[in-house]
Amino acid sequence: MVKELQASIRTIMTPGPVEAEPRVLRAMSAPILGQYDPEFFAMMNDVTNLLKLPFQTENEWALAVDGTARAGLEAAVCGIIEPGDKVLVPSFGRFGFLMAELAQRAGAQVKIVEQAWGTIFDPKKVIEEIKAYNPKMLIMVHGETSTGQMQDLKEIGLFCKENDVLFMVDAVATFTGADFQTDAWGVDIAVAGTQKCLSVPTGMAPVTYNAKVEKILASRYQVELGLTKDVRNDRFISSNYLDLSQIQQYWGPKHINHHTEMTSMIYALREGLRIVHEEGLENRFARHRKHEKAMMTGLNAMGLTLFGDMASKMPTVTCVNIPEGLDGEAVRATLLHHYGVEIASSFGSLAGKIWRIGNMGFSSRKENVLHTLNALEASITFHGGKIAKGEAAQAALKFYSEN
Amino acid sequence: MVKELQASIRTIMTPGPVEAEPRVLRAMSAPILGQYDPEFFAMMNDVTNLLKLPFQTENEWALAVDGTARAGLEAAVCGIIEPGDKVLVPSFGRFGFLMAELAQRAGAQVKIVEQAWGTIFDPKKVIEEIKAYNPKMLIMVHGETSTGQMQDLKEIGLFCKENDVLFMVDAVATFTGADFQTDAWGVDIAVAGTQKCLSVPTGMAPVTYNAKVEKILASRYQVELGLTKDVRNDRFISSNYLDLSQIQQYWGPKHINHHTEMTSMIYALREGLRIVHEEGLENRFARHRKHEKAMMTGLNAMGLTLFGDMASKMPTVTCVNIPEGLDGEAVRATLLHHYGVEIASSFGSLAGKIWRIGNMGFSSRKENVLHTLNALEASITFHGGKIAKGEAAQAALKFYSEN
Numbered sequence: 001m002v003k004e005l006q007a008s009i010r011t012i013m014t015p016g017p018v019e020a021e022p023r024v025l026r027a028m029s030a031p032i033l034g035q036y037d038p039e040f041f042a043m044m045n046d047v048t049n050l051l052k053l054p055f056q057t058e059n060e061w062a063l064a065v066d067g068t069a070r071a072g073l074e075a076a077v078c079g080i081i082e083p084g085d086k087v088l089v090p091s092f093g094r095f096g097f098l099m100a101e102l103a104q105r106a107g108a109q110v111k112i113v114e115q116a117w118g119t120i121f122d123p124k125k126v127i128e129e130i131k132a133y134n135p136k137m138l139i140m141v142h143g144e145t146s147t148g149q150m151q152d153l154k155e156i157g158l159f160c161k162e163n164d165v166l167f168m169v170d171a172v173a174t175f176t177g178a179d180f181q182t183d184a185w186g187v188d189i190a191v192a193g194t195q196k197c198l199s200v201p202t203g204m205a206p207v208t209y210n211a212k213v214e215k216i217l218a219s220r221y222q223v224e225l226g227l228t229k230d231v232r233n234d235r236f237i238s239s240n241y242l243d244l245s246q247i248q249q250y251w252g253p254k255h256i257n258h259h260t261e262m263t264s265m266i267y268a269l270r271e272g273l274r275i276v277h278e279e280g281l282e283n284r285f286a287r288h289r290k291h292e293k294a295m296m297t298g299l300n301a302m303g304l305t306l307f308g309d310m311a312s313k314m315p316t317v318t319c320v321n322i323p324e325g326l327d328g329e330a331v332r333a334t335l336l337h338h339y340g341v342e343i344a345s346s347f348g349s350l351a352g353k354i355w356r357i358g359n360m361g362f363s364s365r366k367e368n369v370l371h372t373l374n375a376l377e378a379s380i381t382f383h384g385g386k387i388a389k390g391e392a393a394q395a396a397l398k399f400y401s402e403n
Numbered sequence: 404m405v406k407e408l409q410a411s412i413r414t415i416m417t418p419g420p421v422e423a424e425p426r427v428l429r430a431m432s433a434p435i436l437g438q439y440d441p442e443f444f445a446m447m448n449d450v451t452n453l454l455k456l457p458f459q460t461e462n463e464w465a466l467a468v469d470g471t472a473r474a475g476l477e478a479a480v481c482g483i484i485e486p487g488d489k490v491l492v493p494s495f496g497r498f499g500f501l502m503a504e505l506a507q508r509a510g511a512q513v514k515i516v517e518q519a520w521g522t523i524f525d526p527k528k529v530i531e532e533i534k535a536y537n538p539k540m541l542i543m544v545h546g547e548t549s550t551g552q553m554q555d556l557k558e559i560g561l562f563c564k565e566n567d568v569l570f571m572v573d574a575v576a577t578f579t580g581a582d583f584q585t586d587a588w589g590v591d592i593a594v595a596g597t598q599k600c601l602s603v604p605t606g607m608a609p610v611t612y613n614a615k616v617e618k619i620l621a622s623r624y625q626v627e628l629g630l631t632k633d634v635r636n637d638r639f640i641s642s643n644y645l646d647l648s649q650i651q652q653y654w655g656p657k658h659i660n661h662h663t664e665m666t667s668m669i670y671a672l673r674e675g676l677r678i679v680h681e682e683g684l685e686n687r688f689a690r691h692r693k694h695e696k697a698m699m700t701g702l703n704a705m706g707l708t709l710f711g712d713m714a715s716k717m718p719t720v721t722c723v724n725i726p727e728g729l730d731g732e733a734v735r736a737t738l739l740h741h742y743g744v745e746i747a748s749s750f751g752s753l754a755g756k757i758w759r760i761g762n763m764g765f766s767s768r769k770e771n772v773l774h775t776l777n778a779l780e781a782s783i784t785f786h787g788g789k790i791a792k793g794e795a796a797q798a799a800l801k802f803y804s805e806n
Contacts, residue, residue: 002449002677005670007433008442017435017663025432028667030410032423032604034745039411046405066606067470067644068662074644097629098643104628105643112628146629193663201435201667203469203606225507225515226500226549227750238641240501240508241470241477257750259471260420260596264431264604267408268667274405342437347630347660 010336011363013372014344015145015173015317015356017195017202018363020268024200027271028264035260043270044251044261050273053281054175054198055190055208057182062208063251064269065242066262069172069193072205074102075242076168076189079217080137082235083107088135090126092151093117093144094347099170103139106238111135117147117350118308118319123155130156130165137166142180143173146347148319148356149312150174157186166212172196175206176276177288177316177360182208189213194265197288197316199361200272203265207244217245227257288315291364294399295357298373301395302380303388307354316364318357319346326385328352334382339375370396413739414766416775417747418548418576418720418759420598420605421766423671427603430674431667438663446673447654447664453676456684457578457601458593458611460585465611466654467672469665472575472596474645475608477505479571479592482620482640482647483540486510491538493529495554496520496547497750498573506542509641514538520550520753521711521722526558533559533568540569545583546576549750551722551759552715553577560589569615575599578609579679580691580719580763585611592616597668600691600719602764603675606668610647620648630660691718694767697802698760701776704798705783706791710757719767721760722749729788731755737785742778773799 012018033040044063051062065072077099081087087108089100092115103110111133115121130138138160143150153169160167168189171180177197182190189209195202209217223231224240237243241259249256276284292315296306299320307319322328328345332355335341344356357372373392380387415421436443447466454465468475480502484490490511492503495518506513514536518524533541541563546553556572563570571592574583580600585593592612598605612620626634627643640646644662652659679687695718699709702723710722725731731748735758738744747759760775776795783790 001680002453002673004677005430005433005446005674007436007670009434010436010440012435012437014437017438017666020435020667025434025667027408028431029428030408031412031428032415032420032598033410033413034415034417035420035605036747037413037739037745043408050405067474068665070662071470071644074642078642094629098627101628102643105639105641195435195663195666201665202438202663203665203668224501225504226497236508238508239477239481239645240505241474242642242644259473260598260605262471262604262606263420263598264423264428264671265606265668267410270405271408274407277404336440342440344439 008340011341011368011371013358013363013368014342015196015358016193016360018199018358018360020201021199021272021275021362023275024268024271027267030267032263036255040263041255043266047266047270047273048251050270050277051206051208054276055182056180056184057208059182059208059210061214061248062206063247064204064206065247066259067205068202069191069205070098071242072191072207073099073170075244075247076191076207077102078106078239078242079237079244080166080189080213081106081108084109085137086133086135088113088129088133088138090115090121090129090140092120092147092149093141094146095141095144095170099139099141118149120149120151120309120312123152126156127159130159130163135165137168139168141170143178143314143316145173145317145356146350148308148314148317150178150314154185161186174314174316176284178314179285194269194272197361198272198276199363200268203262204269217248221245288359288364290403291366291369292318292359293403294369294396295359297399298369298392298396301388301391302377316358316360318359320355320357322353322355323385326380326383328355330383331379334379335375339379341372341375366400411743414744414771414774416761416766416771417745418599418761419596419763421602421761421763423604424602424675424678424765426678427671427674430670433670435666439658443666444658446669450669450673450676451654453673453680454609454611457679458585459583459587460611462585462611462613464617464651465609466650467607467609468645468650469662470608471605472594472608473501475594475610476502476573478645478647478650479594479610480505481509481642481645483569483592483616484509484511485638487512488540489536489538491516491532491536491541493518493524493532493543495523495550495552496544497549498544498547502542502544502573521552523552523554523712523715526555529559530562533562533566538568540571542571544573546581546717546719548576548720548759549753551711551717551720553581553717557588564589577717577719579687581717582688597672597675600764601675601679602766603671606665607672620651624648691762691767693806694769694772695721695762696806697772697799698762700802701772701795701799704791704794705780719761719763721762723758723760725756725758726788729783730786731758733786734782737782738778742782744775744778769803
C-alpha cells in the first residue's frame with residue numbers, strides 16, 4: 001500500500017520551483033467550482049486584472065495557459081509562427097535555445113545568434129542581427145536562469161516596435177521578482193511562470209499580448225469540430241490545447257468551451273497575485289535585491305567567487321563557481337539530505353562548474369539566506385573544500401543589521 | 404482590491420469538474436518539493452504504480468501529462484501521428500469530433516464515421532470501416548459525456564490488435580467510474596482525466612501506453628536544444644511541451660530535464676489514486692451504478708424521460724430530456740443560484756434539448772442524489788413545468804432503503 005503523503009519541509013533555494021506562499025497553499029484547498037459557474041468566471045476575471053500590474057501592461061488580454069511555463073511559451077510561439085516564418089533567437093543560455101527549439105518545431109526558419117554563457121548581448125548587436133535577418137519575430141529570454149544573466153530589453157524592443165518586428169519575451173524567471181515592463185519595452189507577447197518569483201505551485205503560465213498579436217491569433221482562429229463544422233481555417237494553429245485563439249475565446253466574455261480550466265490552480269494564481277498587489281511591485285523588487293545582496297555578501301566572505309558578468313546579473317539567481325577539485329554534486333546531496341536545503345546545478349557546458357542559488361518569491365527571505373549560507377559552508381568543508389570558516393554568517397548578519 | 408478567495412460550496416452534478424475528495428484538497432496544501440528531489444521522484448513513481456490498477460494494465464508506462472485531459476489526448480495523437488497518416492474516428496458525440504480535430508491538426512488524413520447522437524456503434528460496423536479505410540490508428544471515445552453513451556470496445560480492440568491497427572481510447576469520462584480494461588481490450592494508448600470520476604481537481608491527464616507505442620515515440624525522440632545539439636530527428640514531434648517521448652524520459656529513471664512537474668497536482672493525483680486503491684475498483688464501479696440507479700429512479704418517478712439508448716448508457720452520466728416548452732437554462736440557473744446545485748447542458752444539436760447529470764467520483768453519493776432530485780423538482784415546477792410532485796424523493800428513498 002502506498003503510504004499517506006508526507007512531503008518534507010525544504011529550504012528551496014533553486015531557481016524554481018520554490019517554496020509556495022502558505023496563503024496560496026491554503027487557497028488551493030477551497031472547494032471546487034464548476035468551470036461555467038459565474039463565481040468561477042469572476043475569479044478568472046480577477047486573474048486577468050491582477051496580472052496587468054506585474055506585467056506592467058495595459059493590454060486587454062492577460063490570461064493563463066493551463067500548463068507549466070513552457071506550455072505558455074509554446075502557445076505563444078505556435079500561435080504566431082506559421083511554417084516558413086523567419087524567427088531570430090539571440091541566445092545566451094539553455095532557455096534561449098529552448099525558444100529556438102519551440103520555433104523550429106513550429107516550422108520556423110530559425111536563426112540562432114549565440115552569446116557566451118555568463119554574459120548578455122549588447123542591444124546594438126541584436127539590432128544589427130535583426131536588420132540583417134529581417135525576421136517576423138524576435139524571441140528573447142529576460143532572465144536566463146541557466147547562467148544567472150538578465151538581458152536589457154528596452155532598446156531592442158523599441159527598435160522592433162518601430163520596425164514592425166514582433167517581439168516575444170520569456171519573462172518566466174523574473175516575473176514579480178525583477179522589473180519587467182511589457183508596454184514600455186515594446187514587448188508584443190510576454191510569458192511568465194508561477195513556480196518562481198510568484199511562489200505559486202508549478203502549473204500555470206501567465207501570458208499577456210497586445211492587439212497586434214490578437215489580430216494574428218484571430219486570423220488563425222478555427223472553432224473545433226464538435227462545436228461546429230463551419231469555422232475552418234487554412235492557417236489553423238497546429239496545437240488545439242495550446243491554441244491561444246481558442247483559449248482567448250474561453251477566457252473572454254463568450255466563454256466558448258475549450259479545455260476545463262484548472263480550478264485549484266486558478267485559486268492559487270489569484271491568491272499569489274493578490275499577495276504581489278499587497279506587497280507592491282517596488283517593495284517586492286527591493287526585497288529580492290536585499291536578499292540577493294545578503295547572499296552575495298555571505299558567499300564572498302566565505303571565499304567563493306561568483307559566475308558571470310556582475311553588471312548584468314539577475315537579482316533572482318546567483319551563480320557560484322564550484323571550487324576547483326570539489327565535487328559539486330556531493331555538496332548538493334549533503335545540503336539536501338542533511339540540511340533540507342536545495343540548490344541547483346546547471347546545464348550543458350556549465351554542468352559541474354557552477355551552482356545556481358535561487359532568490360525567488362517566498363523563498364527570498366532572511367532565514368533562508370542565513371540557513372543556506374551556514375549549510376553551504378559546512379557542506380563544502382565536509383567534502384574537503386577550503387573556505388573561510390564562520391565568516392559568511394557574520395558578514396550576512398552584519399549586512400542585515402545595516403539594511 | 405480583489406477580495407480574499409471565497410468559493411461557495413456547490414453540489415456539482417455535471418460530468419466534470421466535480422467535487423474534489425476532501426483528502427485530495429488537503430494533500431495539495433503540503434509544502435513544495437523540488438522537481439529533482441528524490442522524495443518527489445518517489446511520489447512520481449507512486450503515481451505510475453497506482454495508475455496501473457484503474458487502467459487495468461501491465462504496461463511499463465503510466466504517467467501524467469501536465470495539463471487538462473485534452474492535453475493528454477493531444478500528446479497521444481501528436482506523438483503517434485505524422486503528417487499524412489490515416490486516422491479513423493468513429494464519432495458518436497462532441498468528443499469524438501474533438502479527436503478528429505486533434506488528428507487533423509496533427510496532419511492526419513482523417514476519416515470520420517458518424518453515429519446518431521444518443522446511440523453507440525455496432526462494433527461490426529467499426530470493423531467494416533477499419534477494413535475499408537485501413538488506418539494507421541483508430542481513435543474512439545469510451546464514455547461520450549455529450550450524449551451519455553458508452554461504447555463497447557473489446558471486439559473492436561481485439562480486431563485492431565490482430566490487424567496491426569493502433570487503437571487509442573479517450574477514457575476521460577469513465578476512468579475509475581466504470582470498467583475500462585486497457586490490456587484486455589487491446590488498447591495501445593489510453594488517456595484519462597482527473598476532474599471526473601477520480602475527483603481530483605482539473606490539471607493532469609493520466610496516460611498509459613504499451614511497447615508498440617513506446618517504440619514509435621522512441622523513433623521520433625529529439626533532445627531539445629539547450630541540452631544538446633546532437634540528437635536531432637527528421638520526424639520530431641511537433642509539440643515540445645506535449646512530446647510524450649520527452650515526457651517519458653523525464654518520468655523515467657534518467658529524469659531528463661523537460662517541463663517542471665506540477666508539484667501540488669502530483670500530490671493531488673497520488674492521493675486520489677490512493678483512495679481508488681483503498682475503495683477497490685469493483686466497489687467503486689458498484690457505488691457509481693447504485694447512485695446512477697437511484698437518480699434514474701427518482702427522475703422517472705418525477706415523470707421525466709431519459710435521453711439515449713439505455714442499453715449503452717454511461718453509468719457516470721444521465722441525460723434527461725428537457726420537457727417540451729420548458730426553458731432548460733432557466734431551470735439550471737435556479738438550481739445553481741438557489742440550491743447551489745450544478746447540472747450541465749449539452750452541445751450542438753443537443754443544446755437546449757437535454758440536461759446532463761453527472762454521477763462521478765466524490766459527487767456520486769447519496770446526499771447529492773437526493774438533494775439534486777428535490778432541487779430539480781422544485782426548479783422545474785417553479786418555471787412552470789408539469790411534473791409529479793413529491794414522487795422523486797420517495798422513490799429514491801425507497802431505492803436506497805432496499806439497496
